[in-house]
Amino acid sequence: MATVETRIGGFGTDRDRGLLSASWIVLIAVLIGVLLAQWANVSMDMRTQAGIYLFGMVVLNLPYGGYEHMANLRSRGLPFGTRYIGLYLLLVAGFIALFFAAPVVGLALAIAVAVTKGGHGGLRVLDALVSTDHLRTKPQRGLAAFVRGGTVMIVPMYFWPGDFAAFSTFMVDIFRPGAFAAVAPYFTEFRVALGGVFAAAVGVHAGLGFVRREALSTWLVDVGETALLILYFALVPVVIAVGLYFPLWYSMRQSARVEAIRDELPSPDPESTPSLHAVVIAFVLGAIATFGLAALVATLAPNPLSTNDPLVSGVAFFSVFISIIALPHVVVGSWLDTDRGIWYVP
Protein backbone atom coordinates (compact mmCIF):
# COMPACT_ATOMS: atom_id res chain seq x y z
CA MET A 1 0.00 0.00 0.00
CA ALA A 2 1.30 3.47 -0.87
CA THR A 3 2.59 5.20 2.21
CA VAL A 4 2.86 8.94 2.61
CA GLU A 5 5.65 10.72 4.41
CA THR A 6 4.22 12.81 7.21
CA ARG A 7 5.74 15.43 9.45
CA ILE A 8 4.70 16.59 12.87
CA GLY A 9 4.39 20.17 13.97
CA GLY A 10 4.00 21.89 10.64
CA PHE A 11 5.74 24.99 9.30
CA GLY A 12 5.21 28.61 10.11
CA THR A 13 4.96 30.80 13.14
CA ASP A 14 2.32 31.23 15.82
CA ARG A 15 1.01 34.13 13.78
CA ASP A 16 0.40 31.83 10.77
CA ARG A 17 -1.35 29.31 13.00
CA GLY A 18 -3.27 32.25 14.51
CA LEU A 19 -4.88 32.65 11.09
CA LEU A 20 -6.21 29.09 11.42
CA SER A 21 -7.88 30.00 14.70
CA ALA A 22 -9.20 33.16 13.02
CA SER A 23 -10.83 31.00 10.32
CA TRP A 24 -12.60 28.97 13.03
CA ILE A 25 -13.74 32.14 14.81
CA VAL A 26 -15.13 33.69 11.62
CA LEU A 27 -17.04 30.53 10.68
CA ILE A 28 -18.40 30.06 14.20
CA ALA A 29 -19.45 33.75 14.25
CA VAL A 30 -21.42 33.32 10.99
CA LEU A 31 -22.97 30.13 12.39
CA ILE A 32 -24.00 31.81 15.65
CA GLY A 33 -25.35 34.83 13.75
CA VAL A 34 -27.54 32.58 11.61
CA LEU A 35 -28.76 30.58 14.63
CA LEU A 36 -29.61 33.81 16.52
CA ALA A 37 -31.49 35.12 13.48
CA GLN A 38 -33.45 31.84 13.26
CA TRP A 39 -34.19 31.97 16.98
CA ALA A 40 -35.44 35.57 16.64
CA ASN A 41 -37.56 34.49 13.68
CA VAL A 42 -35.67 36.77 11.32
CA SER A 43 -35.39 35.25 7.88
CA MET A 44 -33.34 36.49 4.97
CA ASP A 45 -34.86 36.59 1.51
CA MET A 46 -33.08 34.88 -1.38
CA ARG A 47 -32.04 38.18 -3.00
CA THR A 48 -30.10 39.19 0.13
CA GLN A 49 -28.53 35.73 0.35
CA ALA A 50 -27.57 36.03 -3.32
CA GLY A 51 -26.04 39.47 -2.68
CA ILE A 52 -23.90 38.00 0.12
CA TYR A 53 -22.81 35.12 -2.15
CA LEU A 54 -21.83 37.45 -4.98
CA PHE A 55 -19.93 39.78 -2.66
CA GLY A 56 -18.02 36.86 -1.10
CA MET A 57 -17.29 35.03 -4.33
CA VAL A 58 -16.71 37.86 -6.83
CA VAL A 59 -15.29 40.67 -4.69
CA LEU A 60 -13.24 38.63 -2.21
CA ASN A 61 -12.62 35.14 -3.61
CA LEU A 62 -11.98 35.79 -7.30
CA PRO A 63 -9.03 38.19 -6.82
CA TYR A 64 -7.53 35.75 -4.31
CA GLY A 65 -7.65 32.99 -6.95
CA GLY A 66 -5.80 35.30 -9.35
CA TYR A 67 -3.19 36.02 -6.70
CA GLU A 68 -2.62 32.26 -6.19
CA HIS A 69 -1.73 31.84 -9.86
CA MET A 70 0.54 34.89 -9.81
CA ALA A 71 2.33 33.63 -6.72
CA ASN A 72 2.74 30.19 -8.28
CA LEU A 73 3.95 31.46 -11.66
CA ARG A 74 6.26 34.21 -10.46
CA SER A 75 9.94 33.27 -10.97
CA ARG A 76 9.06 30.14 -12.94
CA GLY A 77 10.14 31.59 -16.32
CA LEU A 78 8.29 32.39 -19.53
CA PRO A 79 8.28 28.90 -21.17
CA PHE A 80 6.74 27.36 -18.04
CA GLY A 81 4.17 30.16 -17.76
CA THR A 82 3.19 29.80 -21.41
CA ARG A 83 2.68 26.02 -21.12
CA TYR A 84 0.67 26.55 -17.91
CA ILE A 85 -1.63 29.15 -19.47
CA GLY A 86 -2.02 27.08 -22.66
CA LEU A 87 -3.09 23.99 -20.73
CA TYR A 88 -5.30 26.12 -18.49
CA LEU A 89 -7.19 27.56 -21.46
CA LEU A 90 -7.54 24.10 -23.01
CA LEU A 91 -9.28 22.77 -19.90
CA VAL A 92 -11.45 25.91 -19.67
CA ALA A 93 -12.54 25.41 -23.29
CA GLY A 94 -13.24 21.71 -22.63
CA PHE A 95 -15.39 22.46 -19.59
CA ILE A 96 -17.37 25.16 -21.42
CA ALA A 97 -17.97 22.68 -24.27
CA LEU A 98 -19.16 20.09 -21.72
CA PHE A 99 -21.72 22.55 -20.29
CA PHE A 100 -23.11 23.11 -23.79
CA ALA A 101 -23.11 19.42 -24.76
CA ALA A 102 -24.36 17.91 -21.48
CA PRO A 103 -25.29 20.59 -18.92
CA VAL A 104 -26.32 18.13 -16.18
CA VAL A 105 -22.93 16.40 -16.43
CA GLY A 106 -21.37 19.89 -16.36
CA LEU A 107 -23.25 20.64 -13.14
CA ALA A 108 -22.03 17.37 -11.59
CA LEU A 109 -18.44 18.25 -12.55
CA ALA A 110 -18.86 21.78 -11.11
CA ILE A 111 -19.96 20.27 -7.80
CA ALA A 112 -17.03 17.82 -7.92
CA VAL A 113 -14.61 20.72 -8.53
CA ALA A 114 -15.88 22.54 -5.43
CA VAL A 115 -15.50 19.32 -3.38
CA THR A 116 -12.00 18.68 -4.73
CA LYS A 117 -10.79 22.24 -4.19
CA GLY A 118 -12.16 22.43 -0.66
CA GLY A 119 -10.89 18.93 0.17
CA HIS A 120 -7.39 18.74 -1.30
CA GLY A 121 -6.67 22.45 -0.79
CA GLY A 122 -7.80 22.16 2.81
CA LEU A 123 -5.63 19.11 3.43
CA ARG A 124 -2.52 20.97 2.24
CA VAL A 125 -3.20 23.67 4.83
CA LEU A 126 -3.21 20.98 7.53
CA ASP A 127 0.01 19.52 6.06
CA ALA A 128 1.73 22.88 6.32
CA LEU A 129 0.40 24.28 9.56
CA VAL A 130 -0.71 21.39 11.74
CA SER A 131 0.62 18.08 10.33
CA THR A 132 -1.34 15.14 9.02
CA ASP A 133 0.50 12.37 10.84
CA HIS A 134 -2.74 10.43 11.21
CA LEU A 135 -3.17 10.16 7.42
CA ARG A 136 -0.66 7.48 6.44
CA THR A 137 -1.56 6.35 2.93
CA LYS A 138 -2.67 7.90 -0.35
CA PRO A 139 -6.14 6.29 -0.19
CA GLN A 140 -6.54 7.58 3.36
CA ARG A 141 -5.62 11.10 2.21
CA GLY A 142 -8.09 10.74 -0.66
CA LEU A 143 -10.79 9.81 1.84
CA ALA A 144 -9.83 12.75 4.09
CA ALA A 145 -10.07 15.12 1.10
CA PHE A 146 -13.46 13.67 0.10
CA VAL A 147 -14.80 14.19 3.62
CA ARG A 148 -13.41 17.72 4.01
CA GLY A 149 -14.56 18.79 0.54
CA GLY A 150 -17.84 16.87 0.82
CA THR A 151 -18.90 19.13 3.66
CA VAL A 152 -19.09 22.00 1.13
CA MET A 153 -21.57 20.37 -1.29
CA ILE A 154 -22.86 17.01 0.00
CA VAL A 155 -23.91 18.33 3.42
CA PRO A 156 -25.95 21.26 1.99
CA MET A 157 -27.43 18.98 -0.69
CA TYR A 158 -28.76 16.84 2.17
CA PHE A 159 -29.89 19.62 4.53
CA TRP A 160 -31.05 22.27 2.02
CA PRO A 161 -32.59 20.14 -0.75
CA GLY A 162 -35.07 22.78 -1.96
CA ASP A 163 -32.51 25.53 -2.52
CA PHE A 164 -29.97 23.03 -3.84
CA ALA A 165 -32.33 21.61 -6.46
CA ALA A 166 -33.55 25.10 -7.41
CA PHE A 167 -30.05 26.44 -8.04
CA SER A 168 -29.05 23.25 -9.85
CA THR A 169 -32.01 23.89 -12.16
CA PHE A 170 -30.99 27.54 -12.68
CA MET A 171 -27.39 26.51 -13.49
CA VAL A 172 -28.49 23.91 -16.06
CA ASP A 173 -31.11 26.29 -17.52
CA ILE A 174 -28.32 28.68 -18.56
CA PHE A 175 -27.35 26.15 -21.25
CA ARG A 176 -30.48 24.09 -21.86
CA PRO A 177 -33.70 25.29 -20.22
CA GLY A 178 -35.65 22.43 -18.67
CA ALA A 179 -32.85 19.83 -18.93
CA PHE A 180 -32.63 19.29 -15.14
CA ALA A 181 -36.16 17.84 -15.25
CA ALA A 182 -34.71 14.60 -16.66
CA VAL A 183 -32.84 13.89 -13.41
CA ALA A 184 -35.04 15.80 -10.93
CA PRO A 185 -37.20 12.72 -10.10
CA TYR A 186 -34.08 10.90 -8.84
CA PHE A 187 -32.84 13.85 -6.76
CA THR A 188 -34.29 12.67 -3.43
CA GLU A 189 -32.93 9.10 -3.72
CA PHE A 190 -29.58 10.41 -4.93
CA ARG A 191 -29.33 12.93 -2.09
CA VAL A 192 -30.15 10.31 0.57
CA ALA A 193 -27.74 7.75 -0.93
CA LEU A 194 -24.93 10.30 -1.21
CA GLY A 195 -25.67 11.51 2.33
CA GLY A 196 -25.31 7.88 3.53
CA VAL A 197 -22.02 7.39 1.68
CA PHE A 198 -20.76 10.67 3.12
CA ALA A 199 -21.76 9.76 6.69
CA ALA A 200 -19.97 6.41 6.34
CA ALA A 201 -16.90 8.16 4.89
CA VAL A 202 -16.82 10.56 7.87
CA GLY A 203 -16.97 7.59 10.28
CA VAL A 204 -14.18 5.66 8.53
CA HIS A 205 -12.03 8.78 8.20
CA ALA A 206 -12.35 9.69 11.88
CA GLY A 207 -11.91 6.10 13.10
CA LEU A 208 -8.92 5.24 10.92
CA GLY A 209 -7.26 8.56 11.74
CA PHE A 210 -7.70 7.88 15.45
CA VAL A 211 -6.16 4.41 15.17
CA ARG A 212 -3.23 5.69 13.08
CA ARG A 213 -2.61 8.92 14.99
CA GLU A 214 0.82 9.87 16.30
CA ALA A 215 -0.16 13.00 18.15
CA LEU A 216 -3.74 13.18 19.42
CA SER A 217 -3.77 16.95 18.86
CA THR A 218 -3.42 16.75 15.06
CA TRP A 219 -6.24 14.20 14.80
CA LEU A 220 -8.35 16.42 17.05
CA VAL A 221 -7.77 19.48 14.84
CA ASP A 222 -8.77 17.48 11.75
CA VAL A 223 -11.96 15.96 13.19
CA GLY A 224 -12.81 19.18 15.04
CA GLU A 225 -12.61 21.19 11.81
CA THR A 226 -14.59 18.53 9.95
CA ALA A 227 -17.30 18.65 12.62
CA LEU A 228 -17.38 22.46 12.47
CA LEU A 229 -17.72 22.39 8.66
CA ILE A 230 -20.53 19.81 8.86
CA LEU A 231 -22.43 21.94 11.41
CA TYR A 232 -21.84 25.11 9.39
CA PHE A 233 -23.05 23.64 6.09
CA ALA A 234 -25.98 21.86 7.73
CA LEU A 235 -27.29 24.96 9.53
CA VAL A 236 -26.33 27.99 7.42
CA PRO A 237 -28.53 28.45 4.31
CA VAL A 238 -26.57 26.99 1.38
CA VAL A 239 -26.17 30.15 -0.72
CA ILE A 240 -24.73 32.16 2.19
CA ALA A 241 -22.75 29.17 3.46
CA VAL A 242 -20.93 28.52 0.17
CA GLY A 243 -20.57 32.23 -0.63
CA LEU A 244 -18.76 32.92 2.66
CA TYR A 245 -16.87 29.60 2.97
CA PHE A 246 -14.58 30.22 0.00
CA PRO A 247 -13.37 33.71 0.98
CA LEU A 248 -13.53 33.38 4.77
CA TRP A 249 -12.29 29.82 5.23
CA TYR A 250 -10.59 28.47 2.12
CA SER A 251 -8.73 31.63 0.98
CA MET A 252 -7.84 32.86 4.45
CA ARG A 253 -6.26 29.52 5.30
CA GLN A 254 -4.41 29.29 2.00
CA SER A 255 -2.81 32.64 2.72
CA ALA A 256 -1.72 31.28 6.11
CA ARG A 257 -0.15 28.31 4.27
CA VAL A 258 1.66 30.62 1.82
CA GLU A 259 3.09 32.66 4.72
CA ALA A 260 4.08 29.53 6.63
CA ILE A 261 6.16 28.00 3.83
CA ARG A 262 7.63 31.29 2.51
CA ASP A 263 11.10 30.59 3.93
CA GLU A 264 11.09 27.05 2.53
CA LEU A 265 10.64 28.14 -1.10
CA PRO A 266 13.65 27.68 -3.40
CA SER A 267 15.43 31.04 -3.79
CA PRO A 268 14.12 32.77 -6.90
CA ASP A 269 16.32 32.99 -9.97
CA PRO A 270 16.79 36.77 -10.54
CA GLU A 271 16.91 36.14 -14.31
CA SER A 272 13.36 34.83 -14.41
CA THR A 273 11.85 36.97 -11.64
CA PRO A 274 9.67 39.71 -13.13
CA SER A 275 9.60 43.23 -11.71
CA LEU A 276 6.68 44.40 -9.57
CA HIS A 277 5.60 46.50 -12.54
CA ALA A 278 5.39 43.37 -14.74
CA VAL A 279 3.47 41.50 -12.02
CA VAL A 280 0.90 44.31 -11.79
CA ILE A 281 0.48 44.34 -15.58
CA ALA A 282 0.06 40.55 -15.60
CA PHE A 283 -2.55 40.83 -12.83
CA VAL A 284 -4.53 43.45 -14.75
CA LEU A 285 -4.31 41.39 -17.97
CA GLY A 286 -5.46 38.32 -16.00
CA ALA A 287 -8.45 40.28 -14.65
CA ILE A 288 -9.38 41.48 -18.16
CA ALA A 289 -9.06 37.90 -19.51
CA THR A 290 -11.20 36.54 -16.66
CA PHE A 291 -14.03 39.05 -17.15
CA GLY A 292 -13.68 38.69 -20.93
CA LEU A 293 -14.16 34.94 -20.56
CA ALA A 294 -17.24 35.48 -18.37
CA ALA A 295 -18.63 37.85 -21.02
CA LEU A 296 -17.92 35.26 -23.74
CA VAL A 297 -19.75 32.49 -21.84
CA ALA A 298 -22.66 34.89 -21.17
CA THR A 299 -22.82 35.77 -24.88
CA LEU A 300 -22.64 32.18 -26.12
CA ALA A 301 -25.07 30.69 -23.57
CA PRO A 302 -28.70 30.76 -24.74
CA ASN A 303 -30.07 31.77 -21.34
CA PRO A 304 -27.38 33.43 -19.18
CA LEU A 305 -29.94 35.03 -16.84
CA SER A 306 -31.92 31.93 -16.01
CA THR A 307 -34.39 33.48 -13.51
CA ASN A 308 -36.30 36.75 -13.42
CA ASP A 309 -34.11 38.07 -10.59
CA PRO A 310 -30.67 39.41 -11.60
CA LEU A 311 -29.02 38.57 -8.25
CA VAL A 312 -30.32 35.00 -8.14
CA SER A 313 -29.39 34.51 -11.81
CA GLY A 314 -26.01 36.01 -10.99
CA VAL A 315 -25.38 33.33 -8.36
CA ALA A 316 -26.24 30.56 -10.84
CA PHE A 317 -24.10 32.08 -13.59
CA PHE A 318 -21.14 32.83 -11.36
CA SER A 319 -21.21 29.33 -9.84
CA VAL A 320 -20.92 27.87 -13.33
CA PHE A 321 -18.19 30.34 -14.26
CA ILE A 322 -16.08 29.96 -11.11
CA SER A 323 -16.22 26.17 -11.51
CA ILE A 324 -15.04 26.46 -15.12
CA ILE A 325 -11.97 28.41 -14.06
CA ALA A 326 -11.45 26.44 -10.85
CA LEU A 327 -11.11 23.07 -12.65
CA PRO A 328 -7.72 24.00 -14.18
CA HIS A 329 -6.84 25.76 -10.91
CA VAL A 330 -6.89 22.29 -9.32
CA VAL A 331 -5.66 20.18 -12.26
CA VAL A 332 -3.04 22.44 -13.91
CA GLY A 333 -2.14 24.74 -11.02
CA SER A 334 -1.96 22.04 -8.37
CA TRP A 335 -1.90 18.42 -9.56
CA LEU A 336 0.12 18.69 -12.79
CA ASP A 337 2.56 21.23 -11.35
CA THR A 338 4.48 18.59 -9.43
CA ASP A 339 7.56 20.81 -8.75
CA ARG A 340 5.66 23.52 -6.91
CA GLY A 341 1.94 24.12 -7.48
CA ILE A 342 -0.63 26.38 -5.89
CA TRP A 343 -0.89 24.23 -2.74
CA TYR A 344 2.87 23.73 -2.45
CA VAL A 345 4.12 22.35 0.83
CA PRO A 346 7.83 21.37 0.85
Ligand SMILES: CC1=C(/C=C/C(C)=C/C=C/C(C)=C/C=O)C(C)(C)CCC1
Ligand atom coordinates in the same frame (compact mmCIF):
# COMPACT_ATOMS: atom_id res chain seq x y z
C1 LIG B 1 -25.02 23.39 -7.05
C2 LIG B 1 -25.35 24.52 -6.11
C3 LIG B 1 -24.46 25.56 -5.89
C4 LIG B 1 -23.14 25.42 -6.51
C5 LIG B 1 -22.04 26.10 -6.32
C6 LIG B 1 -20.75 25.80 -6.90
C7 LIG B 1 -20.59 24.67 -7.86
C8 LIG B 1 -19.70 26.56 -6.50
C9 LIG B 1 -18.35 26.38 -6.90
C10 LIG B 1 -17.39 27.10 -6.32
C11 LIG B 1 -15.98 26.99 -6.60
C12 LIG B 1 -15.46 25.96 -7.52
C13 LIG B 1 -15.17 27.88 -5.98
C14 LIG B 1 -13.77 27.94 -6.10
O1 LIG B 1 -13.08 28.79 -5.56
C15 LIG B 1 -24.85 26.76 -5.03
C16 LIG B 1 -24.75 28.05 -5.81
C17 LIG B 1 -24.01 26.84 -3.79
C18 LIG B 1 -26.33 26.70 -4.57
C19 LIG B 1 -26.79 25.34 -4.27
C20 LIG B 1 -26.67 24.45 -5.45
